[in-house]
Amino acid sequence: MADGLDFSGTGVLVTGGASGIGRTTVDAFAARGAAVAVCDLDPERTGEVVRELGNRHVAAPGDVSQPDEVAALVETARTGLGRIDVLVNCAGVSDSFSPTAEQTIEHWQRIIDINLTGTYLTCRAVAPDMMAAGGGAIVNISSIAGLAGLPRRNAYTASKHGVAGLTRALAGEWAQQGVRVNAVAPGYIRTPMTQTLIEAGKVDEMRIRRRTPMGRMGEPGEVADLMLYLASPLASYVTGAVIPVDGGYLAYAAATDAADIEEPRTG
Ligand code: NAP
Numbered sequence: 001m002a003d004g005l006d007f008s009g010t011g012v013l014v015t016g017g018a019s020g021i022g023r024t025t026v027d028a029f030a031a032r033g034a035a036v037a038v039c040d041l042d043p044e045r046t047g048e049v050v051r052e053l054g055n056r057h058v059a060a061p062g063d064v065s066q067p068d069e070v071a072a073l074v075e076t077a078r079t080g081l082g083r084i085d086v087l088v089n090c091a092g093v094s095d096s097f098s099p100t101a102e103q104t105i106e107h108w109q110r111i112i113d114i115n116l117t118g119t120y121l122t123c124r125a126v127a128p129d130m131m132a133a134g135g136g137a138i139v140n141i142s143s144i145a146g147l148a149g150l151p152r153r154n155a156y157t158a159s160k161h162g163v164a165g166l167t168r169a170l171a172g173e174w175a176q177q178g179v180r181v182n183a184v185a186p187g188y189i190r191t192p193m194t195q196t197l198i199e200a201g202k203v204d205e206m207r208i209r210r211r212t213p214m215g216r217m218g219e220p221g222e223v224a225d226l227m228l229y230l231a232s233p234l235a236s237y238v239t240g241a242v243i244p245v246d247g248g249y250l251a252y253a254a255a256t257d258a259a260d261i262e263e264p265r266t267g
Helices: 020-031 042-051 068-079 105-132 153-179 192-199 206-212 221-230
Strands: 011-015 034-038 086-089 136-141 178-188 242-245
Touching: 011 020, 011 068, 011 105, 011 136, 020 034, 020 105, 020 221, 034 042, 034 068, 034 221, 068 105, 086 105, 086 221, 105 136, 105 153, 105 178, 136 221, 153 178, 153 242, 178 221, 221 242
Parallel strands: 011 034, 011 086, 086 136, 136 178, 178 242
Antiparallel strands: none
16 A cells, blocks of 8 residues: 555554454554454453454453553453554543433443553553554544543543543653554544434534534544544654544634534424
């Protein structure tokens, strides 16, 4: 592939790789020649993805919030792939949307543990090998909630701000060793996570579309494309960046709807 996005001979570990943005990212790297280690919580679903991809790829299931499991899954990926050149952190969970006074500390802790501590643990586990090999690339997932606040979604907002801060701190520490660390900050992307929120009435698709200058939700592939770029040599001078992929959502501050959306016809 002559477009700078050829990942042949590259080992890529993707967490949250069995669903949504992570799944699409796994396919995108595999299609460009990478050998991919797929991490997700459910070993069955993780194995299923790898069976669909073919035997160049590796299943590395595990819970990213648990230090022992992260050590084990990174070892599985390292052994199976021979090397980890790229880490993409897509594992994550949404928030409850309940009023703050009704939220429990267990609820807060779980989201911080998965979204923020999980990202920290996987970055920490892969970096020494990347440095020893002369470099590597890490792409984390923050969110529009990592750059602005979503009321009632305290733990999610704090975890995604944390991922943005962690990305910048690690980028500064590891730049001299050739390890670039960046993050994408998606807006509302059409995945099983958002579909569940829409179906539960927690997120209103029409309001999102009206609030988004481009007038639509994003597709997982539009996030994966930015991840490919950030992981590739095309981004050789990019580190510590947290880049929105949100249809203009965060750039828009006017007090009116950003886009004219026709209500879907009913009946
Ligand atoms: P998704 O379809 O639910 O995929 C997330 C995957 O991560 C699921 O397979 C999930 O497994 C897995 N996972 C959850 N906890 C894990 C753990 N402790 N260890 C390993 N894997 C775990 O969600 P998505 O929409 O693609 O979101 C992916 C990432 O993008 C998340 O970090 C999310 O916060 C972020 N993001 C999404 C949007 C959006 O609009 N979709 C916007 C901004 C940011 P289970 O299904 O078993 O829980």
